[in-house]
Amino acid sequence: MSLSKQHQQFPTADHDHQHCVERALHEAENYCRKRGVRLTKLRHRVLELIWANHRPVGAYDLLQQLTLDGHKAAPPTVYRSLDFLLEHGLIHRINSLNAFVGCDHPGLDHSAQFFICHSCGQAAELDDTKIESAIASHAKRIGFSIERRSIEITGVCTHCEGEHSDA
Amino acid sequence: MSLSKQHQQFPTADHDHQHCVERALHEAENYCRKRGVRLTKLRHRVLELIWANHRPVGAYDLLQQLTLDGHKAAPPTVYRSLDFLLEHGLIHRINSLNAFVGCDHPGLDHSAQFFICHSCGQAAELDDTKIESAIASHAKRIGFSIERRSIEITGVCTHCEGEHSDA
DNA sequence: CGCATAATGTTATAATATAACATAGCATTA
DNA sequence: TAATGCTATGTTATATTATAACATTATGCG
Numbered sequence: 440m441s442l443s444k445q446h447q448q449f450p451t452a453d454h455d456h457q458h459c460v461e462r463a464l465h466e467a468e469n470y471c472r473k474r475g476v477r478l479t480k481l482r483h484r485v486l487e488l489i490w491a492n493h494r495p496v497g498a499y500d501l502l503q504q505l506t507l508d509g510h511k512a513a514p515p516t517v518y519r520s521l522d523f524l525l526e527h528g529l530i531h532r533i534n535s536l537n538a539f540v541g542c543d544h545p546g547l548d549h550s551a552q553f554f555i556c557h558s559c560g561q562a563a564e565l566d567d568t569k570i571e572s573a574i575a576s577h578a579k580r581i582g583f584s585i586e587r588r589s590i591e592i593t594g595v596c597t598h599c600e601g602e603h604s605d606a
Numbered sequence: 607m608s609l610s611k612q613h614q615q616f617p618t619a620d621h622d623h624q625h626c627v628e629r630a631l632h633e634a635e636n637y638c639r640k641r642g643v644r645l646t647k648l649r650h651r652v653l654e655l656i657w658a659n660h661r662p663v664g665a666y667d668l669l670q671q672l673t674l675d676g677h678k679a680a681p682p683t684v685y686r687s688l689d690f691l692l693e694h695g696l697i698h699r700i701n702s703l704n705a706f707v708g709c710d711h712p713g714l715d716h717s718a719q720f721f722i723c724h725s726c727g728q729a730a731e732l733d734d735t736k737i738e739s740a741i742a743s744h745a746k747r748i749g750f751s752i753e754r755r756s757i758e759i760t761g762v763c764t765h766c767e768g769e770h771s772d773a
Numbered sequence: 774c775g776c777a778t779a780a781t782g783t784t785a786t787a788a789t790a791t792a793a794c795a796t797a798g799c800a801t802t803a
Numbered sequence: 804t805a806a807t808g809c810t811a812t813g814t815t816a817t818a819t820t821a822t823a824a825c826a827t828t829a830t831g832c833g
Protein backbone atom coordinates (compact mmCIF):
# COMPACT_ATOMS: atom_id res chain seq x y z
CA MET A 440 0.00 0.00 0.00
CA SER A 441 1.32 3.45 -0.79
CA LEU A 442 1.53 6.27 1.67
CA SER A 443 -1.01 8.85 0.66
CA LYS A 444 0.05 12.44 1.15
CA GLN A 445 -3.35 13.32 2.48
CA HIS A 446 -2.22 12.01 5.82
CA GLN A 447 0.70 14.34 6.03
CA GLN A 448 -1.43 17.22 7.17
CA PHE A 449 -4.31 18.21 9.38
CA PRO A 450 -7.69 16.77 8.50
CA THR A 451 -10.22 19.37 7.46
CA ALA A 452 -13.57 19.64 9.15
CA ASP A 453 -15.33 18.31 6.08
CA HIS A 454 -13.15 15.37 5.17
CA ASP A 455 -14.75 11.98 4.66
CA HIS A 456 -14.08 10.63 8.08
CA GLN A 457 -16.16 7.54 7.61
CA HIS A 458 -13.61 6.62 5.00
CA CYS A 459 -10.76 7.08 7.50
CA VAL A 460 -12.41 4.76 9.97
CA GLU A 461 -13.29 2.07 7.47
CA ARG A 462 -9.86 2.15 5.97
CA ALA A 463 -8.17 1.95 9.37
CA LEU A 464 -10.31 -0.96 10.47
CA HIS A 465 -9.80 -2.81 7.21
CA GLU A 466 -6.08 -2.35 7.36
CA ALA A 467 -6.02 -3.56 10.93
CA GLU A 468 -8.06 -6.62 10.01
CA ASN A 469 -5.75 -7.41 7.13
CA TYR A 470 -2.68 -6.86 9.22
CA CYS A 471 -3.89 -9.18 11.95
CA ARG A 472 -5.00 -11.87 9.53
CA LYS A 473 -1.59 -11.84 7.84
CA ARG A 474 0.28 -11.91 11.11
CA GLY A 475 -1.92 -14.55 12.63
CA VAL A 476 -2.85 -12.44 15.60
CA ARG A 477 -6.37 -11.90 16.84
CA LEU A 478 -8.14 -8.62 16.43
CA THR A 479 -10.82 -9.63 18.90
CA LYS A 480 -14.17 -7.95 19.18
CA LEU A 481 -12.94 -5.91 22.11
CA ARG A 482 -9.73 -4.81 20.39
CA HIS A 483 -11.65 -4.01 17.24
CA ARG A 484 -14.07 -1.88 19.22
CA VAL A 485 -11.30 -0.05 21.05
CA LEU A 486 -9.59 0.68 17.75
CA GLU A 487 -12.87 1.91 16.33
CA LEU A 488 -13.40 4.19 19.34
CA ILE A 489 -9.90 5.59 18.96
CA TRP A 490 -10.68 6.32 15.34
CA ALA A 491 -13.87 8.19 16.27
CA ASN A 492 -11.93 11.29 15.32
CA HIS A 493 -8.39 12.53 14.87
CA ARG A 494 -7.99 13.59 18.47
CA PRO A 495 -5.83 11.56 20.81
CA VAL A 496 -8.09 9.92 23.39
CA GLY A 497 -7.35 8.88 26.95
CA ALA A 498 -7.66 5.36 28.32
CA TYR A 499 -10.38 6.35 30.75
CA ASP A 500 -12.39 8.05 28.03
CA LEU A 501 -12.27 4.80 26.12
CA LEU A 502 -13.32 2.99 29.26
CA GLN A 503 -16.30 5.27 29.55
CA GLN A 504 -17.26 4.64 25.92
CA LEU A 505 -17.07 0.92 26.48
CA THR A 506 -19.29 1.30 29.50
CA LEU A 507 -21.80 3.22 27.39
CA ASP A 508 -21.70 0.26 25.01
CA GLY A 509 -23.01 -1.77 27.91
CA HIS A 510 -19.65 -3.42 28.35
CA LYS A 511 -18.88 -3.45 32.06
CA ALA A 512 -15.17 -2.82 31.75
CA ALA A 513 -12.37 -2.10 34.19
CA PRO A 514 -9.08 -0.31 33.47
CA PRO A 515 -7.08 -3.45 32.62
CA THR A 516 -9.59 -4.25 29.92
CA VAL A 517 -8.81 -1.13 27.99
CA TYR A 518 -5.10 -1.02 28.82
CA ARG A 519 -4.65 -4.53 27.54
CA SER A 520 -6.33 -3.69 24.29
CA LEU A 521 -4.21 -0.58 24.01
CA ASP A 522 -1.08 -2.65 24.64
CA PHE A 523 -2.03 -5.01 21.85
CA LEU A 524 -2.76 -2.20 19.41
CA LEU A 525 0.45 -0.39 20.31
CA GLU A 526 2.52 -3.53 20.01
CA HIS A 527 1.22 -4.10 16.51
CA GLY A 528 1.62 -0.50 15.45
CA LEU A 529 -2.09 0.05 14.94
CA ILE A 530 -2.14 3.03 17.26
CA HIS A 531 0.38 5.49 18.70
CA ARG A 532 0.73 6.77 22.21
CA ILE A 533 1.01 10.55 22.59
CA ASN A 534 3.14 10.90 25.70
CA SER A 535 2.59 14.59 26.16
CA LEU A 536 -1.16 13.94 26.47
CA ASN A 537 -1.28 10.47 28.01
CA ALA A 538 -3.49 9.61 25.09
CA PHE A 539 -3.77 7.39 22.06
CA VAL A 540 -4.41 8.02 18.40
CA GLY A 541 -4.90 5.77 15.40
CA CYS A 542 -1.93 5.07 13.20
CA ASP A 543 -2.29 6.39 9.69
CA HIS A 544 -0.27 3.66 8.02
CA PRO A 545 0.05 0.66 10.27
CA GLY A 546 2.35 -2.18 9.48
CA LEU A 547 5.04 0.00 8.05
CA ASP A 548 8.05 0.28 10.26
CA HIS A 549 7.74 3.99 10.13
CA SER A 550 9.14 6.83 12.09
CA ALA A 551 6.26 9.02 13.09
CA GLN A 552 6.13 12.62 14.15
CA PHE A 553 3.04 14.28 15.53
CA PHE A 554 1.87 17.81 15.16
CA ILE A 555 -0.79 18.42 17.77
CA CYS A 556 -3.15 21.38 17.67
CA HIS A 557 -4.20 22.44 21.14
CA SER A 558 -7.07 24.44 19.68
CA CYS A 559 -8.98 21.71 17.84
CA GLY A 560 -7.24 18.86 19.64
CA GLN A 561 -6.39 17.05 16.44
CA ALA A 562 -3.10 15.33 15.81
CA ALA A 563 -1.50 14.97 12.40
CA GLU A 564 0.87 12.08 11.90
CA LEU A 565 3.81 12.80 9.68
CA ASP A 566 6.58 10.71 8.29
CA ASP A 567 9.08 13.35 7.35
CA THR A 568 12.24 11.91 5.89
CA LYS A 569 14.32 14.96 6.67
CA ILE A 570 13.37 14.97 10.33
CA GLU A 571 14.03 11.27 10.59
CA SER A 572 17.35 11.42 8.80
CA ALA A 573 18.50 14.39 10.87
CA ILE A 574 17.81 12.37 13.98
CA ALA A 575 19.40 9.21 12.59
CA SER A 576 22.44 11.20 11.59
CA HIS A 577 22.86 12.72 15.02
CA ALA A 578 22.39 9.33 16.63
CA LYS A 579 25.08 7.88 14.42
CA ARG A 580 27.42 10.72 15.25
CA ILE A 581 27.21 10.11 18.99
CA GLY A 582 27.02 6.34 18.67
CA PHE A 583 23.46 6.08 19.90
CA SER A 584 21.37 3.11 18.94
CA ILE A 585 17.77 4.19 18.45
CA GLU A 586 14.87 2.04 19.57
CA ARG A 587 11.92 4.36 19.99
CA ARG A 588 11.03 7.90 19.05
CA SER A 589 8.53 10.22 20.61
CA ILE A 590 8.29 13.38 18.58
CA GLU A 591 5.42 15.62 19.52
CA ILE A 592 5.11 19.19 18.32
CA THR A 593 2.37 21.21 19.94
CA GLY A 594 0.90 24.42 18.61
CA VAL A 595 -1.93 25.65 16.43
CA CYS A 596 -2.91 24.15 13.10
CA THR A 597 -3.60 26.13 9.98
CA HIS A 598 -7.37 25.69 10.25
CA CYS A 599 -7.46 27.08 13.76
CA GLU A 600 -4.95 29.86 13.22
CA GLY A 601 -7.42 32.16 11.52
CA GLU A 602 -10.24 31.66 13.97
CA HIS A 603 -11.83 34.04 16.43
CA SER A 604 -11.62 32.23 19.75
CA ASP A 605 -8.95 30.36 21.68
CA ALA A 606 -5.97 30.93 19.38
CA MET B 607 27.71 32.32 27.26
CA SER B 608 28.58 29.95 24.48
CA LEU B 609 27.07 26.56 24.03
CA SER B 610 29.78 24.05 24.78
CA LYS B 611 29.79 21.00 22.58
CA GLN B 612 30.46 18.79 25.54
CA HIS B 613 26.77 18.87 26.25
CA GLN B 614 25.84 17.50 22.91
CA GLN B 615 26.62 13.96 23.91
CA PHE B 616 26.33 11.47 26.72
CA PRO B 617 28.29 12.23 29.85
CA THR B 618 31.03 9.74 30.60
CA ALA B 619 31.21 7.97 33.92
CA ASP B 620 34.30 9.95 34.91
CA HIS B 621 33.28 13.46 33.93
CA ASP B 622 33.57 16.22 36.50
CA HIS B 623 29.99 16.18 37.64
CA GLN B 624 30.55 18.55 40.51
CA HIS B 625 31.33 21.08 37.81
CA CYS B 626 28.01 20.37 36.05
CA VAL B 627 26.09 20.95 39.25
CA GLU B 628 27.89 24.12 40.25
CA ARG B 629 27.59 25.55 36.80
CA ALA B 630 23.89 24.77 36.60
CA LEU B 631 23.16 26.31 39.98
CA HIS B 632 25.19 29.40 39.19
CA GLU B 633 23.47 29.89 35.89
CA ALA B 634 20.10 29.47 37.56
CA GLU B 635 21.00 32.02 40.23
CA ASN B 636 22.16 34.49 37.61
CA TYR B 637 19.11 33.93 35.48
CA CYS B 638 16.76 34.51 38.41
CA ARG B 639 18.60 37.59 39.60
CA LYS B 640 18.45 39.12 36.13
CA ARG B 641 14.80 38.31 35.70
CA GLY B 642 13.83 39.44 39.15
CA VAL B 643 12.31 36.12 40.10
CA ARG B 644 13.04 34.27 43.27
CA LEU B 645 15.10 31.11 43.30
CA THR B 646 13.97 30.30 46.82
CA LYS B 647 15.75 27.85 49.06
CA LEU B 648 13.24 25.17 48.17
CA ARG B 649 13.49 25.73 44.43
CA HIS B 650 17.26 25.83 44.66
CA ARG B 651 17.27 22.54 46.52
CA VAL B 652 14.93 20.88 44.04
CA LEU B 653 17.12 22.04 41.17
CA GLU B 654 20.18 20.70 42.96
CA LEU B 655 18.48 17.35 43.51
CA ILE B 656 17.54 17.16 39.85
CA TRP B 657 21.15 17.82 38.97
CA ALA B 658 22.35 15.00 41.23
CA ASN B 659 23.07 13.17 38.00
CA HIS B 660 22.11 13.15 34.34
CA ARG B 661 19.17 10.83 34.80
CA PRO B 662 15.66 12.21 34.58
CA VAL B 663 14.11 12.00 38.04
CA GLY B 664 10.48 11.61 39.05
CA ALA B 665 8.53 14.04 41.20
CA TYR B 666 8.00 11.48 43.92
CA ASP B 667 11.69 10.62 44.02
CA LEU B 668 12.39 14.29 44.61
CA LEU B 669 9.74 14.31 47.28
CA GLN B 670 11.49 11.44 49.01
CA GLN B 671 14.82 13.24 48.83
CA LEU B 672 13.27 16.32 50.39
CA THR B 673 11.86 14.16 53.13
CA LEU B 674 15.32 12.72 53.77
CA ASP B 675 16.48 16.33 54.09
CA GLY B 676 14.10 16.57 57.00
CA HIS B 677 11.72 18.69 54.98
CA LYS B 678 8.23 17.37 55.57
CA ALA B 679 6.94 17.89 52.07
CA ALA B 680 3.77 16.94 50.23
CA PRO B 681 3.32 16.51 46.46
CA PRO B 682 2.29 20.13 45.77
CA THR B 683 5.53 21.30 47.30
CA VAL B 684 7.62 19.57 44.71
CA TYR B 685 5.23 20.08 41.80
CA ARG B 686 5.17 23.79 42.43
CA SER B 687 8.92 23.99 42.39
CA LEU B 688 8.98 21.92 39.23
CA ASP B 689 6.46 24.26 37.64
CA PHE B 690 8.63 27.24 38.45
CA LEU B 691 11.78 25.60 37.11
CA LEU B 692 10.00 24.47 33.95
CA GLU B 693 8.47 27.86 33.39
CA HIS B 694 11.88 29.49 33.53
CA GLY B 695 13.55 26.88 31.36
CA LEU B 696 15.84 25.65 34.12
CA ILE B 697 14.69 22.07 33.72
CA HIS B 698 12.96 19.98 31.09
CA ARG B 699 10.17 17.48 31.45
CA ILE B 700 10.71 14.10 29.80
CA ASN B 701 7.18 13.05 28.92
CA SER B 702 8.00 9.49 28.03
CA LEU B 703 9.33 8.97 31.56
CA ASN B 704 7.17 11.34 33.60
CA ALA B 705 10.44 12.74 34.84
CA PHE B 706 12.54 15.86 34.95
CA VAL B 707 16.09 16.67 34.00
CA GLY B 708 18.27 19.75 34.32
CA CYS B 709 18.56 22.03 31.33
CA ASP B 710 22.05 22.22 29.91
CA HIS B 711 21.81 25.80 28.76
CA PRO B 712 18.97 27.59 30.47
CA GLY B 713 17.81 30.98 29.40
CA LEU B 714 18.36 30.35 25.74
CA ASP B 715 15.17 29.97 23.83
CA HIS B 716 16.40 26.69 22.55
CA SER B 717 14.84 23.75 20.87
CA ALA B 718 15.91 20.69 22.76
CA GLN B 719 16.00 17.09 21.75
CA PHE B 720 16.70 14.27 24.15
CA PHE B 721 18.49 11.03 23.58
CA ILE B 722 17.67 8.74 26.47
CA CYS B 723 19.62 5.58 27.24
CA HIS B 724 17.46 2.96 28.87
CA SER B 725 20.53 1.09 30.01
CA CYS B 726 22.28 3.74 32.11
CA GLY B 727 19.21 5.94 32.41
CA GLN B 728 21.05 9.05 31.33
CA ALA B 729 19.59 11.65 29.02
CA ALA B 730 21.64 13.79 26.66
CA GLU B 731 20.21 17.13 25.67
CA LEU B 732 20.91 18.16 22.12
CA ASP B 733 20.25 21.25 20.16
CA ASP B 734 20.57 19.97 16.66
CA THR B 735 20.00 22.63 14.05
CA LYS B 736 19.16 20.17 11.32
CA ILE B 737 16.50 18.44 13.36
CA GLU B 738 15.02 21.75 14.41
CA SER B 739 15.04 23.19 10.92
CA ALA B 740 13.51 20.04 9.44
CA ILE B 741 10.67 20.37 11.93
CA ALA B 742 10.30 24.10 11.39
CA SER B 743 10.25 23.56 7.65
CA HIS B 744 7.54 20.94 7.86
CA ALA B 745 5.52 23.14 10.20
CA LYS B 746 5.78 26.01 7.74
CA ARG B 747 4.73 23.80 4.88
CA ILE B 748 1.49 22.74 6.59
CA GLY B 749 0.88 26.14 8.18
CA PHE B 750 1.41 24.94 11.71
CA SER B 751 2.45 27.39 14.39
CA ILE B 752 4.82 25.70 16.83
CA GLU B 753 4.64 26.37 20.54
CA ARG B 754 6.26 23.40 22.24
CA ARG B 755 8.38 20.46 21.20
CA SER B 756 8.81 17.14 22.91
CA ILE B 757 11.45 15.15 21.12
CA GLU B 758 12.57 12.06 22.94
CA ILE B 759 14.66 9.37 21.35
CA THR B 760 15.10 6.22 23.40
CA GLY B 761 17.75 3.58 22.88
CA VAL B 762 21.22 2.67 24.05
CA CYS B 763 24.11 5.09 24.35
CA THR B 764 27.60 4.44 23.07
CA HIS B 765 28.99 3.78 26.54
CA CYS B 766 26.42 1.10 27.26
CA GLU B 767 26.44 -0.47 23.81
CA GLY B 768 29.62 -2.44 24.37
CA GLU B 769 28.74 -3.72 27.81
CA HIS B 770 28.10 -7.22 29.07
CA SER B 771 24.70 -6.97 30.73
CA ASP B 772 21.32 -5.45 29.86
CA ALA B 773 22.03 -4.34 26.29
C1' DC C 774 -13.45 -34.09 24.10
C1' DG C 775 -9.34 -32.71 26.80
C1' DC C 776 -5.77 -29.83 26.93
C1' DA C 777 -2.95 -25.66 26.43
C1' DT C 778 -2.79 -21.04 25.56
C1' DA C 779 -4.63 -16.62 24.91
C1' DA C 780 -7.92 -13.29 26.24
C1' DT C 781 -10.79 -11.14 29.40
C1' DG C 782 -12.87 -10.38 34.06
C1' DT C 783 -12.25 -8.76 38.74
C1' DT C 784 -10.37 -6.68 42.75
C1' DA C 785 -7.13 -4.04 44.67
C1' DT C 786 -3.58 -0.77 44.60
C1' DA C 787 0.43 1.86 42.70
C1' DA C 788 2.13 6.04 40.58
C1' DT C 789 1.50 10.59 38.99
C1' DA C 790 -0.70 15.05 39.45
C1' DT C 791 -3.86 18.80 40.96
C1' DA C 792 -7.68 21.38 43.60
C1' DA C 793 -8.76 24.13 47.31
C1' DC C 794 -8.02 26.52 51.15
C1' DA C 795 -4.80 27.96 55.18
C1' DT C 796 -0.59 30.00 56.75
C1' DA C 797 3.78 32.17 56.44
C1' DG C 798 7.32 35.15 54.32
C1' DC C 799 8.61 39.32 51.92
C1' DA C 800 8.48 43.80 50.00
C1' DT C 801 6.52 48.28 49.58
C1' DT C 802 4.98 52.34 51.55
C1' DA C 803 1.92 55.23 54.40
C1' DT D 804 6.94 50.16 62.25
C1' DA D 805 2.29 48.68 61.07
C1' DA D 806 -0.69 47.98 57.35
C1' DT D 807 -1.17 46.02 53.13
C1' DG D 808 -0.77 43.10 49.24
C1' DC D 809 1.46 39.65 46.93
C1' DT D 810 4.24 35.48 46.50
C1' DA D 811 5.45 31.16 48.29
C1' DT D 812 4.67 27.28 50.97
C1' DG D 813 1.89 24.15 54.01
C1' DT D 814 -1.89 20.94 54.39
C1' DT D 815 -5.63 17.95 53.32
C1' DA D 816 -8.08 15.73 50.13
C1' DT D 817 -8.79 13.85 45.78
C1' DA D 818 -8.34 13.31 40.66
C1' DT D 819 -6.09 10.91 36.96
C1' DT D 820 -3.36 7.41 34.88
C1' DA D 821 -1.60 2.77 35.08
C1' DT D 822 -0.48 -1.95 36.76
C1' DA D 823 -0.29 -6.27 39.81
C1' DA D 824 -2.27 -10.47 40.88
C1' DC D 825 -5.32 -13.92 40.51
C1' DA D 826 -9.90 -15.96 38.59
C1' DT D 827 -12.59 -17.16 34.71
C1' DT D 828 -13.79 -17.70 29.96
C1' DA D 829 -12.88 -18.36 25.05
C1' DT D 830 -10.31 -20.36 21.27
C1' DG D 831 -7.53 -23.47 18.67
C1' DC D 832 -5.74 -27.94 18.20
C1' DG D 833 -4.39 -32.73 18.82
